[in-house]
Amino acid sequence: MNAALKLPVEPWARRLVLLEIVLPVVLLVLGIYAGLLQVLFRAGVIQAAEFWGWEYYQALTLHGVVNAIVFTTFFAVAFGNALVPYALGMKLPLRWAWVSGIVMIVGTLMAAWAILAGKASVLYTFYPPLMAHPLFYIGAALLIIGSWIAFFNWIPLYLRWRREHPGEKTPLAVVGMFATFIVWLIATVAVAIEVVVLLIPWSLGWTQEVNVPLARMLFWFFGHPLVYFWLLPAYTMYYTMLPRLGGGKLYSDKVGRMVFMMFILFSIPVGAHHQFAEPAVSSGAKLLHSFLTFAVALPSLLTAFTLAASLEHGARQRGAHGLFDWIVKQPFFSTDGWMFSYLIAGLVIFIMGGISGIINASYSMNLLVHNTSWLPGHFHLTVAGPVLLAFLGMSLHLLATYTGKAIRLKRLAVAVPYLWLVGVFIFSWGMMRGGLHGEPRRTNLGMSYLNPDSPFYNPEWKLYVTVAMIGGIIMTLAMIAYFTVFFATALRSRTQQPAAEFPLSEAYHDEPVGALANLRPWVITAIVLIVIAYTPMVRDVMRGTFSNAPGYEPHNPAPVNQIEQLDTSP
């Protein structure tokens, strides 16, 4: 493989990206520990409400918030801050980039305090009327607003590039990152309304009650596109880097662009497929969202073909022959192009994640698995599969290139994704099989269903929770290996000049792209689809909701405003 183009980076741009990479990886240490606790509680190894000061539901909140929200959002911003200027051959405007980073860090620290203090054990979906400390909501809002600022900071760069390069195709890497943040921007508007208009005034006591079905609709308007916000930076790596790491070229540049545009179109108007089991949404709206969810499976099916074709092309360049030889001839264990291992292991995991996702989206079939442990089994095959591994690989790559430090323990680094793959497959098998037998998600099983002393003891689940625990322990070991490599690299002395360096692929079919050259028509069509999909939802929520609800703290069945009245009465 030829060396990738190296571009110098200003010191303060370098420091910002490194801060946005290292801080979430440090928090991830806590998040992974909290994940290990989950499988131990669930398997009945820990039969208590808490372990070493961490309550089960508090640890579960931390696990979700840190791993799925904080780590992913910081990574996407850091990756964009590095990749967008690199691909455009321009400099990152520093002032607003730093404002964005600081706002995100302040928000994260606020929410982290609320969770660690035990004042926000509401899980990462924070469904009202369970009520968290106001700083939890304010922190979440700041994290989101900070990520918007990062995106707004790239837009003038892109517009200037287009003026200076008339008639040229926008680099695919930039299309990928802009698709990521367009989906994110539209989706987070809804959750920002939920948090800022409904939940913050309510948690501060300025309003007494909240419209729960409305809050849930707004949350899921955001909640599913959120998974594409996780996935699209990984897709950007798959399309722009994986083919080159595999020694070949991207099979089709045009399909890559088409896939990103389809994600802009179909990522958002699908939220009701998380709400199949609930009232105040009509079955017609649910069916429409189910249909649109099938539409958003299309770009992933196309991606499966394009990436396989790219890898086959690469292997054939290196002399692979016959039908299957190209699969074996991939550089699975190469230490030079070590990032290949992270991307390919994630893709293999995603095959199962995608299939189980289609099952979840299948309307009435969803009732078989809704809120069972099948669901976390499924989404660990997506967000803790391709997303996590691509983000870990790229975090290590950014750390190495932006500090100018060669990666230490490279063989261990290459082993991490495969160890994780084994762990997550075992874990998810346990979770999904248990789910099909009714094992609930988000439940401290060790206190009841997996405790032989409890009247609710259910020995049928013992096998599944034990298998999930074994998988979870292997996943933890993989992460310990990763942290060892990451911090051993971070703490060594510099071996070369820091620079931005991404192994961007060329395209095998590099056709003119026509209407795919512009983002605007796709964004407008996406908004039209959202209006079509959400008009019946809004109508249902208006006519199906009869009353609002006061807030409740998770440990007290009396509403918060009544407790306060009791406290103040003589």
Place this chain on the structure above:
Amino acid sequence: MDRIEKMVMAIAIVLLVVFFGAIVVAATSYGVDVPTCITDRKPFVESAPPFKTSDQPLRYEVHTVARMWMFDPPEITVPPGAEIDLYLSSADVVHGYHVEGTNTNLMAVPGAVTYTRLKFDREGTYRVLCHEYCGTAHHLMVGTIVVSHRAMEGEQ
């Protein structure tokens, strides 16, 4: 796009259309459907055990209230073959209602009422699990549905 890519796209679209078609057929021809938005019932905090709403022998209605951390009524008894119109309401936060081993899977959401029809053909005891996190003792929130011939005898 070359020929193979177009073919892959066509196969993918056909596959997804077939999947979706199967869902629509299941819902329209076999009545396998999801809860919908109902507007003729207001949320309630008073529960009601199975009661008759018509002359038909095996038709019942139940009003179940989910609250931190129990179902009210905690146990209901119906005869085999009973068709039960279940209305589910929450008295506080969001709860789940999953009848173990069946595809009866509902959410209890404050402010709205969830409706479904249950039918149990075989005698037995079915557990109802709350499967949505509802606070500190969520893992202890379990209800029971007993399907027994004795339910009929009790009425006579």
